[in-house]
Amino acid sequence: MMNKTPKGNRPHITFLGKRNVGKSSLINVLINQELSIVSDVPGTTTDPVEKATELNPFGPVVFVDTAGYDDIGLLGEKRVKKTMTALTESDLAIIVITEELTNDDKKIIDLVISKNIGYLLVINKSDIMDEETIKKVQNNIRQSYNVAVLLCSTINHNNIEELKESIITILRSNPSELPIISDLLKPMDTVVLVIPIDKEAPKGRLILPQVQTIRECLDADVSCIVVKERELHYTLNHILKTKPKIVITDSQAFLKVNADVADDVLMTSFSILYARQKGDLITYTKGISAIKKLKNNDSILIAELCSHRPISEDIGRVKIPRWLEQYSGLSLNFDVFSGKEIPEDLTKYKLIIQCGGCMANRSLIISRINKAIDQNVPITNYGLIIAYLHGIIERALTPFPEALEYLKS
Ligand SMILES: Nc1nc2c(ncn2[C@@H]2O[C@H](COP(=O)(O)OP(=O)(O)O)[C@@H](O)[C@H]2O)c(=O)[nH]1
Ligand SMILES: [Mg+2]
Known part of the structure; x- marks a missing residue:
């Protein structure tokens, strides 16, 4: 039963760090079973690997094991990009280092901070580090960051219990799940x-x-x-x-x-x-106002998180585009993106229409919404636009007075 909680409802905890610092080993000791290959060869973990597990006494979570971000070369770049994508659905980042805090580490920490993701730092392999090295790294970190640092070892289990407790404390202080109704x-x-x-x-x-x-x-x-x-x-x-x-x-x-x-x-x-639970109803409601400003040949991005079941009249690919063209009397260009990645540059789009994201977690959708806001591109969602195009959005938003107010203003 334990793996039955849908992945979209589990907080995602992403382990980041250079190759070989012990990310996979830490995940393994935390879930107490040898699921991922722990190996001496740098870069064994290619794509981010997701492990659904139970973190007691918290409950179901997903650990995301990523490739090292110091990977170079073409293949490496792809991996690094996948790591960045994994970050967009993180509720918590664990940044793992060993005997030094590198510039790459700092870049990642700054990125995590800029994305507003909670994080903590692990100095791993304490079992083979001398006092002096440990002090030096700790000082380096303290100079730049105000963050919890744990000195761990997967060999003698130094602070592994504390790591688990810290993870749980952060997850509890920052609930990623909102109620549906x-x-x-x-x-x-x-x-x-x-x-x-x-x-x-x-x-x-x-x-x-x-x-x-x-x-x-x-x-x-x-x-x-x-x-x-x-x-x-x-x-x-x-x-x-x-x-x-x-x-x-x-x-x-x-x-x-x-x-x-x-x-x-x-x-x-x-x-x-779902737009409210997994996204942001206010931003989506504001996005609706972009419909009135559309012009002929404007581009619209349809963002669909799951690769859909093949049905003849797909809602995102066929129905919404058709209704929107009928409603506006315009001829519009629709680009459909399936899966977790959307283009970096969204500025060519006059509107983004995001699916409900029933299989995704809130962090992923919120980071998408933030990306759109950062680039000044209006974003709305399937549910809102369907209600709007059917002329019943006011009624459909009446249960949510705050959003209704934005609609009317
Ligand atoms: N001495 C020591 N070695 C460790 C520790 N954690 C991991 N290792 C070793 O470091 C190497 C890389 O570990 P791995 O988990 O694959 O690193 P990753 O690339 O960050 O996922 C392996 O040989 C592990 O056995 C630790 O706490 N102490
Ligand atoms: Mg690994």
């Missing part, structure tokens, strides 16, 4: 979920946002009723004796649900709930 609810409320079962629904199961929303309702002591869009009207009018607190629908059924749900009942979509 529970903060909007109180016990005894009723929530209705509308889940169309069409050709895009996976066979025999529900998708992650649906399952997680149900679970949060149960945790919040709330009744959660799940219907298809066809049964919604009957359920609301003949089954429920009291009005539900909120109706949450798949964006596919927005218009029908909007029509079936009384005006005084809140209504929104799973993807807007």
Whole structure:
């Protein structure tokens, strides 16, 4: 069971450092099992390796083992780039050094600081360092940084328990998970979920946002009723004796649900709930205003985090582009990027439309949002733009007064 918590819900702890400083060894002693190859040959770890594990008493986490950033040559550059990408989904960075703090280390530390990622420094291999060397490195660090430093060894397990405790302390002080819906609810409320079962629904199961929303309702002591869009009207009018607190629908059924749900009942979509939980609803709402400024032949970046199931009418590749062109009457250029990497330079785009990111963690999406903000490119999300293009964004944002205010202003 332990590996069942979705990766997107686990904090990511990324180990960075030069080759051979003991990153893989530290991960191994922390998870107490020989999963990754610990080897004397520099650069064995090529791509970042993710290890889902349980960090007790904290809970499920992912350790990300990266290649050394002193890798040179063409292959090395690729690895370094992958390491940087791994950093974008980090909730915590562990920077590992041994007997010296190099300029490369400093560059990485500065990068981590600039990305606002929590970090701590490990001086590893204490078992083979003399007092003098240890003092010298510690002083070097102290001169430049105000950060927790741990002197560790994977051989005699010096400070390994302390390392684990420090990781847990930082993770707890900086929760990476926000609620999907529970903060909007109180016990005894009723929530209705509308889940169309069409050709895009996976066979025999529900998708992650649906399952997680149900679970949060149960945790919040709330009744959660799940219907298809066809049964919604009957359920609301003949089954429920009291009005539900909120109706949450798949964006596919927005218009029908909007029509079936009384005006005084809140209504929104799973993807807007996710936009709030995994991204930043305010920034996404501001991004919506860019739609009115679009001109013919403007470029739009569609950022999709998972390589999607192949369905005939894909939401990001087909539907949103079509709706947006129909709505604006413009001819637009859409570039679709799948996966964890988007271009460094975003300035050619007039708008970025980010998917809900149900398989990603919040840090990855927030670092994307920050990248867009840094380059002054408006960013919004699938859920918001679908609501907007269907003319129901105001209603769909009513549960979130702060965002609604931005929309109206
Ligand atoms: N003496 C000593 N050697 C270590 C320690 N940690 C790792 N090593 C050794 O350093 C080498 C590189 O370790 P590895 O974990 O592969 O480094 P990575 O390249 O940073 O992932 C291996 O030979 C390890 O056995 C330590 O705490 N003390
Ligand atoms: Mg390694």
